[in-house]
Amino acid sequence: xxxxxxxNVEAGQEVLDKLDKFDELPDAPPKRKLKLSWTxxxxxxxxxxxxxxxxxGPFIAPFHEMDMDGDDSFLNAHSNExxxxxxxxxxxGRDTFSRVIWGARMTIGISLAATFLAYVIGITLGxxxxxxxGWVDMAVSRVNDAILAxxxxxxxxxxxxxxxxxxxxxxxxxxxxxxxxxxxxxxxxGLDIMVQDFVEAAxxxxxxxxxxxxxxxxxxxxxxxxxxxxxxxxxxxxFISSLSFLGLGVQPPQADWGSMVRxxxxxxxxxxxxxxxxxxxIASFTIAINLIVDDISAKSGGSxxxxxx
Amino acid sequence: xxxxxxxxxxWVGVATMFVVSVIVFIxxxxxxxxxxxxxxxxxxxxxxxxxLRAELGLDMPAYLRYLEWLGDMxxxxxxxxxxxxxxxxxxxxxxxxNTMVLAGLVAGISIPISILLGLWAAMHPGSWLDRTVTxxxxxxxxxxxxxxxxxxxxxxxxxxQWLPSTALLRDEMTFFExxxxxxxxxxxLVIVVSAxxxxxxxxxxxxxxNSPYIEMAILKGIxxxxxxxxxxxxxxxxxxxxxxxxxxxxxxxxxxxxxxIFSYPGLAKLMIDGVQTRDLPLVQACAxxxxxxxxxxxxxxDIGSIVSNPRLRHxx
Numbered sequence: 176x177x178x179x180x181x182x183n184v185e186a187g188q189e190v191l192d193k194l195d196k197f198d199e200l201p202d203a204p205p206k207r208k209l210k211l212s213w214t215x216x217x218x219x220x221x222x223x224x225x226x227x228x229x230x231x232g233p234f235i236a237p238f239h240e241m242d243m244d245g246d247d248s249f250l251n252a253h254s255n256e257x258x259x260x261x262x263x264x265x266x267x268g269r270d271t272f273s274r275v276i277w278g279a280r281m282t283i284g285i286s287l288a289a290t291f292l293a294y295v296i297g298i299t300l301g302x303x304x305x306x307x308x309g310w311v312d313m314a315v316s317r318v319n320d321a322i323l324a325x326x327x328x329x330x331x332x333x334x335x336x337x338x339x340x341x342x343x344x345x346x347x348x349x350x351x352x353x354x355x356x357x358x359x360x361x362x363x364x365g366l367d368i369m370v371q372d373f374v375e376a377a378x379x380x381x382x383x384x385x386x387x388x389x390x391x392x393x394x395x396x397x398x399x400x401x402x403x404x405x406x407x408x409x410x411x412x413x414f415i416s417s418l419s420f421l422g423l424g425v426q427p428p429q430a431d432w433g434s435m436v437r438x439x440x441x442x443x444x445x446x447x448x449x450x451x452x453x454x455x456x457i458a459s460f461t462i463a464i465n466l467i468v469d470d471i472s473a474k475s476g477g478s479x480x481x482x483x484x
Numbered sequence: 485x486x487x488x489x490x491x492x493x494x495w496v497g498v499a500t501m502f503v504v505s506v507i508v509f510i511x512x513x514x515x516x517x518x519x520x521x522x523x524x525x526x527x528x529x530x531x532x533x534x535x536l537r538a539e540l541g542l543d544m545p546a547y548l549r550y551l552e553w554l555g556d557m558x559x560x561x562x563x564x565x566x567x568x569x570x571x572x573x574x575x576x577x578x579x580x581x582n583t584m585v586l587a588g589l590v591a592g593i594s595i596p597i598s599i600l601l602g603l604w605a606a607m608h609p610g611s612w613l614d615r616t617v618t619x620x621x622x623x624x625x626x627x628x629x630x631x632x633x634x635x636x637x638x639x640x641x642x643x644x645q646w647l648p649s650t651a652l653l654r655d656e657m658t659f660f661e662x663x664x665x666x667x668x669x670x671x672x673l674v675i676v677v678s679a680x681x682x683x684x685x686x687x688x689x690x691x692x693x694n695s696p697y698i699e700m701a702i703l704k705g706i707x708x709x710x711x712x713x714x715x716x717x718x719x720x721x722x723x724x725x726x727x728x729x730x731x732x733x734x735x736x737x738x739x740x741x742x743x744x745i746f747s748y749p750g751l752a753k754l755m756i757d758g759v760q761t762r763d764l765p766l767v768q769a770c771a772x773x774x775x776x777x778x779x780x781x782x783x784x785x786d787i788g789s790i791v792s793n794p795r796l797r798h799x800x
Contacts, residue, residue: 324778332771335759339762413628417629417740420745421740421759433628433630444641446642462622465622
């Protein structure tokens, strides 16, 4: 290797070194690293815990959700020949602990399914309205305004009176009702992005509409929509469990946190906590999600926190 | 200008109500399918089906049925209940008053509490009091209404035994007997509704506190309490009026849960019973009343902010 060649290699190495330290350059783009406060970390642990329980719950629960093995109804913690009832029994002598674990799958599963449905409907229509504009935008937006103008629980009650209640119907009703708020956000984001220079450039390059949506609009709308997912999920959990609590959601004997509170309300006067545990389960899940969302939005300018209030 | 904007807003409200009535009608009268088929079930023959359809007016096209239904609603004829065949207006009569009493008491208690707590929290941002209020209200709006109700029953009725665990309502009660009898539903609703209002009052005031003229006042050395009461509060009144009306609208969904849990004989309980027995005419009537109340409260919120904000009155 002669001298000039060696210099070239060294210069090249220097450039490579600099590239490695690209993130540390003074004008490097800010890193998208999420740092949670300690409340945020605890909240994340709680949410992950419930997600895991929702998946593996039925395999680790000591009893089946319908086993009536307790000595009597509304007992406190005790054990008999079938096993130990850590949180006592409910109004039919079933193990409250196992039913809370089974209920996680039902409550979280339905809510997640409904929220995903809301996102699919909301983003599709929202982006379509933003991209197409004109009468498509007008028509969808007006219907959407009417749905948003009503309390969700009222819409839920009317729909259940009309169609009866089953799990698929619950998912569809909640999906459609909450799609309206996703639509509003997706449309606003879409409108914002469609007038950006890079979309203009893509149009001039002659890219098709679908390519622009897929490669420019969706990636840029993804982050704000993902943060909003948490908030939407909380609303859906509250909506579904309120309906179940009214006896119009998940039907017995299946375990669901909302309906478990309703079934065991009478036990409160006998000092039984069978109604309180599932209520705590809902509260811990929803408060934890809200704390995470609060933490994230506090770091990103607080626009989401404002949307929440 | 202000009158014009208010009138335009009222017109939007009327239009919203019209769309709402279309939605309610489509969902309850068209989507469930052929009511005659459902009523007759297996025993349906083509002749009996046709006869029942004619009797129920189902042989008319949907838009005519809708217009007739809307006309009946507007003239106060709410139809007859499927269960028992009683006139729905009779069923609703007293129930409506009960719900209004509950809502009125809750509004009267929660509005002053929320504004005071919101102001207090905004005066000392970052203090332990502010943090307690912020976390407490966030926790309250994150949990379902029945969680608050269950907790209240457990603490106040079961453990401390201060209050009855259900609502007591008789004729001829004095005002204080009424307050005592309705204590549990009132406390629950006040907590649920206030949480939202406190957050929004606090946010509204803190928002105003960021503006340059407040900075000027701070630099002049005016005490913080005086700045908030004399300078910030008046500019925050618009948002606060808005918040109050929005949250009274939020009462609509709170009332549904609370009336059920405390078996309070109100309109919401009637509606839930109607949904359970799938008494569609009853559900239609109750839904229209609730949605109407909701739309009117939102309308008041918007008019409130138009009136209190000169910049909205004179758009550029």
